[in-house]
Structures are given as structure tokens and as C-alpha cells.
Amino acid sequence: MSPKLKSNLELLGIYAIFAFMSVIIIYPIIWALGMSLNPGNSLYSATIIPENWSFEHYKWLFTDPNSNYLLWYKNSMIVSGSTAVLSVIMTSFVAYSFSRYNFVGRKSGLYTFLILQMFPVMMAMVALYIFLHLIGLLDSLTGLILIYIGSQIPFNAWLVKGYLDTIPRGLDEAARIDGAGHFTVFIKIIMPLAKPILAVVALFNFMTPLFDFILPSIVLRSPENFTIALGLFNFINDQFSNNFTRFAAGAILIAIPVAIIYLFLQRFLISGLTAGGTKG
Amino acid sequence: MAQNEENNGHLPKNQKKLNPNVAMVLSILLAGLGQIYNKRYMKGISFIILEIAFILATFDFLWLGLWGITTLGTIPGVDHSIYLLVYGIVSLLLLALAAIFYVFNVIDAKKQAQKINDGWVIPSIKQSLKNLYDKAFPYIMTAPGLVLLIFTVVFPLLFAIALAFTNYDLYNSPPRNLVEWIGFGNFMDLATVPIWQDTFASVFVWTIVWTIVATSFQIVVGLILAVLVNDKRVKFKKTIRTILILPWAVPAFVSILIFAAMFNDEFGAINRDIIIPLIGGNGLPWLTDPFYTKIVLIMIQTWLGYPFVFALFSGVLQSISSEWYEAAEVDGATRWQKFRNITLPHVLFATAPLLIIQYTTNFNNFNIIYLFNEGGPAVQGQNAGGTDILISWVYKLTFETNDYSMAAAISLIIGLMVSIFAIFQFRRTKSFKEEGNI
Numbered sequence: 150m151s152p153k154l155k156s157n158l159e160l161l162g163i164y165a166i167f168a169f170m171s172v173i174i175i176y177p178i179i180w181a182l183g184m185s186l187n188p189g190n191s192l193y194s195a196t197i198i199p200e201n202w203s204f205e206h207y208k209w210l211f212t213d214p215n216s217n218y219l220l221w222y223k224n225s226m227i228v229s230g231s232t233a234v235l236s237v238i239m240t241s242f243v244a245y246s247f248s249r250y251n252f253v254g255r256k257s258g259l260y261t262f263l264i265l266q267m268f269p270v271m272m273a274m275v276a277l278y279i280f281l282h283l284i285g286l287l288d289s290l291t292g293l294i295l296i297y298i299g300s301q302i303p304f305n306a307w308l309v310k311g312y313l314d315t316i317p318r319g320l321d322e323a324a325r326i327d328g329a330g331h332f333t334v335f336i337k338i339i340m341p342l343a344k345p346i347l348a349v350v351a352l353f354n355f356m357t358p359l360f361d362f363i364l365p366s367i368v369l370r371s372p373e374n375f376t377i378a379l380g381l382f383n384f385i386n387d388q389f390s391n392n393f394t395r396f397a398a399g400a401i402l403i404a405i406p407v408a409i410i411y412l413f414l415q416r417f418l419i420s421g422l423t424a425g426g427t428k429g
Numbered sequence: 430m431a432q433n434e435e436n437n438g439h440l441p442k443n444q445k446k447l448n449p450n451v452a453m454v455l456s457i458l459l460a461g462l463g464q465i466y467n468k469r470y471m472k473g474i475s476f477i478i479l480e481i482a483f484i485l486a487t488f489d490f491l492w493l494g495l496w497g498i499t500t501l502g503t504i505p506g507v508d509h510s511i512y513l514l515v516y517g518i519v520s521l522l523l524l525a526l527a528a529i530f531y532v533f534n535v536i537d538a539k540k541q542a543q544k545i546n547d548g549w550v551i552p553s554i555k556q557s558l559k560n561l562y563d564k565a566f567p568y569i570m571t572a573p574g575l576v577l578l579i580f581t582v583v584f585p586l587l588f589a590i591a592l593a594f595t596n597y598d599l600y601n602s603p604p605r606n607l608v609e610w611i612g613f614g615n616f617m618d619l620a621t622v623p624i625w626q627d628t629f630a631s632v633f634v635w636t637i638v639w640t641i642v643a644t645s646f647q648i649v650v651g652l653i654l655a656v657l658v659n660d661k662r663v664k665f666k667k668t669i670r671t672i673l674i675l676p677w678a679v680p681a682f683v684s685i686l687i688f689a690a691m692f693n694d695e696f697g698a699i700n701r702d703i704i705i706p707l708i709g710g711n712g713l714p715w716l717t718d719p720f721y722t723k724i725v726l727i728m729i730q731t732w733l734g735y736p737f738v739f740a741l742f743s744g745v746l747q748s749i750s751s752e753w754y755e756a757a758e759v760d761g762a763t764r765w766q767k768f769r770n771i772t773l774p775h776v777l778f779a780t781a782p783l784l785i786i787q788y789t790t791n792f793n794n795f796n797i798i799y800l801f802n803e804g805g806p807a808v809q810g811q812n813a814g815g816t817d818i819l820i821s822w823v824y825k826l827t828f829e830t831n832d833y834s835m836a837a838a839i840s841l842i843i844g845l846m847v848s849i850f851a852i853f854q855f856r857r858t859k860s861f862k863e864e865g866n867i
Contacts, residue, residue: 163657174675181687243574246567267851269793272840273585299581302574331566360682400683411678419740
């Protein structure tokens with residue numbers, strides 16, 4: 150066998166693998182899209198290419214008086230938006246202190262974060278439930294937001310601190326000599342340079358609450374407070390086969406914008422993660 | 430800091446020598462007294478006011494809390510054990526905070542007496558306020574985050590730890606009944622009572638198998654694809670990368686529920702459109718036989734998880750200098766040798782901490798287990814589903830059977846394992862730091 154032929158056969162093999170993977174990746178997505186266009190609620194009679202396709206489920210989500218879809222969408226935006234903004238503020242405060250100042254408790258603080266980030270919030274769900282009940286924040290978006298912000302701190306503080314460590318200290322010192330105070334250095338020098346990693350933190354904290362299902366299911370009780378993930382899950386939780394097509398429609402409407410954002414930002418995300426993450 | 434202050438002051442005047450030990454003893458007796466002895470009146474008085482305010486404001490609460498956490502209540506129907514436990518933990522946290530402040534005050538009194546003896550001049554009030562601001566700045570910045578962290582992470586964890594040593598369940602639940610401390614009773618049950626023992630053993634084994642197999646698949650598939658796409662001969666790299674990353678872009682929550690429907694035994698697409706037409710029969714029992722469910726779970730997790738690893742590796746592969754490979758070719762290295770000795774070390778070195786996090790994430794990957802089949806199918810002779818991992822079992826014990834204390838005990842075991850892993854990871858990252866200076 151000539152080297153040329155061998156190389157071509159190899160290349161063929163590689164493309165075959167890609168083709169196979171593409172089918173595995175795309176088939177479920179197309180299938181869900183097909184389901185959402187099937188009229189009727191039954192999964193049994195639904196086919197991947199509907200015979201008489203319709204937008205009936207999409208219409209139902211937006212126009213039916215029984216549909217809370219827009220309300221859930223709004224709730225999710227409130228929760229995700231506030232979590233993202235407040236997380237960035239709190240995390241950058243913490244990371245700046247740990248990166249630039251040498252204070253008593255700094256080292257033990259860093260170790261504590263490292264260990265705390267390993268514990269899943271789930272472990273403490275009974276406690277969270279009772280605690281929110283005690284302070285009257287059960288079934289409220291505020292309670293949910295507070296938990297999200299608090300529990301992301303250990304991981305993201307490490308991530309941002311790792312990134313800030315790579316910003317030369319000479320810059321802050323120069324600003325200090327020019328008379329800038331602690332806070333001015335933080336706002337005017339560090340923040341603009343840390344934009345890439347802060348964007349990563351914001352994106353993570355926007356996406357996590359958007360598709361988290363477990364915490365809202367513990368905290369939120371009334372359907373008008375549901376976030377989108379919890380609401381969608383309830384479409385199929387009760388009578389699985391009956392509402393899957395409607396779930397598919399609702400899920401696709403939220404998955405498409407998210408997927409597009411991710412595809413645009415993935416390179417950016419990865420570089421942020423490796424820059425901060427490997428620094429330890 | 431000390432040097433700065435020395436420059437700010439004037440030449441030391443003759444001053445009566447202070448005894449640092451007296452300052453220390455005084456500050457132990459009452460916070461602030463030592464500072465007054467050091468002639469720092471403002472500081473001393475504000476310490477005393479703070480201390481008295483703390484005692485006055487919290488005394489009743491601390492008393493109730495400490496009584497509550499030791500007894501967990503004495504009169505059924507009146508004392509609410511769980512609230513008392515919460516008060517107790519909050520009291521302990523407050524006391525810890527006060528203790529830190531107190532220790533700081535004692536050290537401060539002693540150090541300052543020594544510094545004054547060495548000729549340091551007490552700065553003016555304006556100057557000390559500025560010094561205070563300089564010193565306190567990092568604490569001010571971390572305070573909001575820290576408070577939130579304490580209430581949403583530290584406090585709940587402490588509460589869960591405490592619960593593990595009580596008998597809080599459906600039958601012993603306040604306000605009607607009291608909860609009691611039972612020491613290691615829950616852990617003994619896990620080890621000796623047959624149903625707990627069997628369930629724990631099988632759930633534990635599956636959790637470990639799941640973590641190792643699913644995560645390793647994810648990494649291996651990600652690595653193979655990254656290397657293949659990186660091959661010089663492959664065209665349309667950008668399009669191929671975008672397609673391969675799609676599963677990451679689609680929210681996992683949505684994908685898992687779609688897969689759950691596709692693998693439905695009766696009307697799922699897999700059985701109806703693939704298995705029955707190709708192989709015949711009645712299709713495979715994807716959701717009703719634990720063995721098949723486990724296989725599917727691992728496949729789905731691979732589908733969900735490989736793109737992240739793939740994207741990570743692709744980034745690193747593109748940054749490996751081609752000189753390495755050229756040098757290896759000159760030496761007549763085979764392709765496998767090049768992969769083994771150049772590609773693999775580069776890739777693993779740059780991404781190891783993130784890969785380790787993949788394992789811990791899967792260890793506690795509640796979402797896929799619960800959303801796919803709610804940990805099912807049910808298995809005879811144990812009180813967890815056939816595919817439940819530890820964390821989803823904890824969820825079921827908590828919210829389905831209200832076996833709170835047992836759930837907390839298992840959480841504690843999870844926590845212990847995670848901590849051991851954390852220490853391991855920490856040592857890894859430390860060694861990375863040292864090597865990273867190349």
C-alpha cells in the first residue's frame with residue numbers, strides 16, 4: 150500500500166468518525182424540534198417529521214391564559230440577571246482583596262474557599278430549606294438569588310484571583326504613587342483589565358440559575374414564582390407522555406438563544422478558565 | 430506599616446515604661462482596658478462600648494441558643510428542637526466571631542505596649558483613622574461576600590453536620606415531638622441494619638463506578654476528537670469544531686429530558702425507530718432494567734461532557750509548538766511515541782486541575798441521575814433506586830421519605846470523601862504552581 154493511499158484511507162476514517170459523531174449529536178436535537186411541531190400532546194402518535202406540522206404548542210405557550218411561560222421567563226431573567234450582576238461585584242471585591250492585600254486570615258481564607266467549593270450545595274439543602282423558612286424567604290426569588298450568589302463565591306473567587314494575579318502589580322503601585330486610594334485603584338485600574346474574567350463569571354452565573362432545577366424545586370412553591378426550568382419540568386413531570394410536545398416547544402425557545410450565545414463565546418470561556426484555573 | 434508610623438511621629442520623649450504583660454492581662458479582663466493603659470483612650474473606649482453592646486444585644490439569644498443546642502428542648506409541643514438547633518449554631522458562629530475579636534484585642538494591647546516602649550509615638554486620631562482604613566480595607570471588601578458565604582454555605586453545612594447526629598425524621602419531628610442527640614446512631618445503622626447496609630453498599634459502589642467510568646469516557650472521547658480535528662489534513666476545521674461543541678451549548682437540563690423521552694421503553698424513538706426495526710423484538714428495557722439504565726446514563730453523560738474537554742484540549746493542542754514534533758520526526762519517533770511523549774504531557778499538564786474538577790462534579794451529578802429516570806428503576810430490598818448515586822439518594826431521603834438525619838449522615842460521608850479529594854487536589858495544584866515557573 151502506497152503512503153498516499155494509506156494517508157487517504159486514514160483521512161476517510163477520520164471523516165467517518167466525524168460523520169458518526171455528527172449524527173449522534175444532531176439526531177436528538179432534530180428529534181426534539183420535530184416533536185415540538187407535532188400537533189396533539191401524545192408522544193405515541195408523534196413522529197420526527199410530522200405529517201401535518203403546526204406551531205400550535207408555541208402559540209399555546211404565549212397566548213393561552215393557562216400558560217405561565219412568559220411569567221417564568223421573566224422570573225428566570227430576574228434571578229439570572231441579579232445573580233450575574235451581584236456575583237460579579239461580590240466576587241471581584243473578594244478576589245481583589247485576596248490578590249493584592251496581605252492580611253491576617255488571607256491564607257486560611259484561601260484554603261477554606263478551596264475546600265468549600267468542593268461541597269455541593271445539595272448537601273445542605275435541608276438546612277437551606279429550614280433557614281429560608283425561618284427568615285421568611287421561602288417561595289421567594291430573593292431567597293433563591295441569595296443562595297446562588299453565596300454558593301458561587303468560593304469557586305469564582307479563586308478563578309478571578311488567579312486572573313488578577315497575572316495583572317502586574319507595578320500598575321497599582323504607579324497609581325498609588327499618583328495618589329489613588331484603595332478603591333480608586335480597584336475601580337480604575339484593576340476592573341478594566343479584569344473584564345475578560347469578569348465576563349466569564351457573569352456568563353456562568355447567568356446560565357447556572359437559568360437551567361438549575363433542583364434548588365428552585367426546593368425553594369419555590371407557587372407556580373407564579375417558578376423559574377423556566379422548574380416550569381418546563383412540571384410540564385412533563387405529571388403526565389409524561391401527555392405534555393412532552395409542549396415541553397419540547399418551550400425548551401427549544403430557550404435553548405436556541407442560549408446555544409447561540411455559547412457558540413459565540415466558547416473560545417472566550419475556555420481561555421478565561423485556563424488562564425485563571427491553572428494558576429491555582 | 431510600623432516603619433511608616435515611626436517616620437510620621439516626632440522624636441520619642443521620655444516616657445514611663447509600659448509593661449506589655451499588664452496590658453495583655455488588662456485586655457483579657459475587659460477588651461479595651463489594655464488599650465486605655467497604653468493611653469490610646471479613643472480606641473480603648475470604643476472597644477469597651479463594642480463589647481458591652483455585643484453582650485447586651487446578644488446575651489438572651491446566646492443563652493437560649495446554647496441551652497437549645499445542648500438539650501434540643503425539653504417539653505414536647507412547646508420547644509421546637511430544630512429551631513433551637515438553628516439558634517444554637519448561630520450562637521456558636523457569633524461566639525466564634527467575638528472570640529476572634531477578643532484575641533485580636535489582646536494581641537493588639539500587648540504589641541502596642543511593646544511598640545510604645547521601643548519609642549513609637551502614638552499617632553494623632555486622624556492618622557490612626559487612616560491607618561485603620563488601610564488595614565481594614567481588605568476586610569471591608571471581603572465582608573459582604575463573607576457574610577453571605579457564612580449564611581448560605583457555612584451555616585447550612587454546620588447544620589447538616591449537626592443533624593447527622595440526631596434522630597430527626599418523620600416520626601421525631603417538631604413541634605409535636607422532640608429531636609434528640611443520638612451520637613453515631615445513624616452511622617451505626619448504616620453499618621449494621623441490613624436494609625441500610627445493602628442500600629448503602631450498592632449505591633456507594635455505583636457512585637464510584639459512575640464517577641470513574643463516565644468521567645473517563647468524557648475525557649477520552651474529548652481527547653481523541655481534539656487530536657483528530659487537529660490533524661493537518663482535516664479540512665473545514667471550524668465547522669467540525671462547532672458541531673462537536675453543540676452538546677455543550679444546548680442546556681444540559683433540556684438535553685437530559687429529551688434523552689429521557691427518547692429512551693422511553695414504550696414510545697421512545699430509540700426503541701421504536703432503531704432497536705425494533707433493526708433487531709426486532711420488543712425493544713430494550715432502557716428505563717425499567719437498572720443495567721440498561723446505567724449504560725444509557727454513562728452514554729448520555731459522555732455526550733454531555735466531552736465537548737468541554739474537547740474545547741479545552743483543542744485550545745492547548747493549537748498552542749503546542751510544531752518544533753517539538755519536527756525534532757521528534759528527526760529522531761524517527763513513531764506517531765504513538767509523539768502522542769505519548771509530546772501531546773499527552775502538554776495537554777494534561779495544562780488542564781489537570783480542570784479535569785479533576787470533572788470527576789468531583791460527576792460524583793455529585795444530581796441532575797442527570799434525577800432528571801433521566803429519578804434514580805430508578807426501583808430495586809427490591811433496598812430503599813434507593815437502581816441508579817441512585819449518593820447525592821440523589823440523599824435528596825430522596827430528605828424530600829420523599831423525610832428521613833432527615835439519615836440524609837445528613839450520608840451527606841457527611843459524601844463531605845468526608847470530597848474533603849479527602851480536595852486535599853489531594855490541593856497538593857496537585859501546589860505542585861503545579863512550582864512547576865509552572867518554567
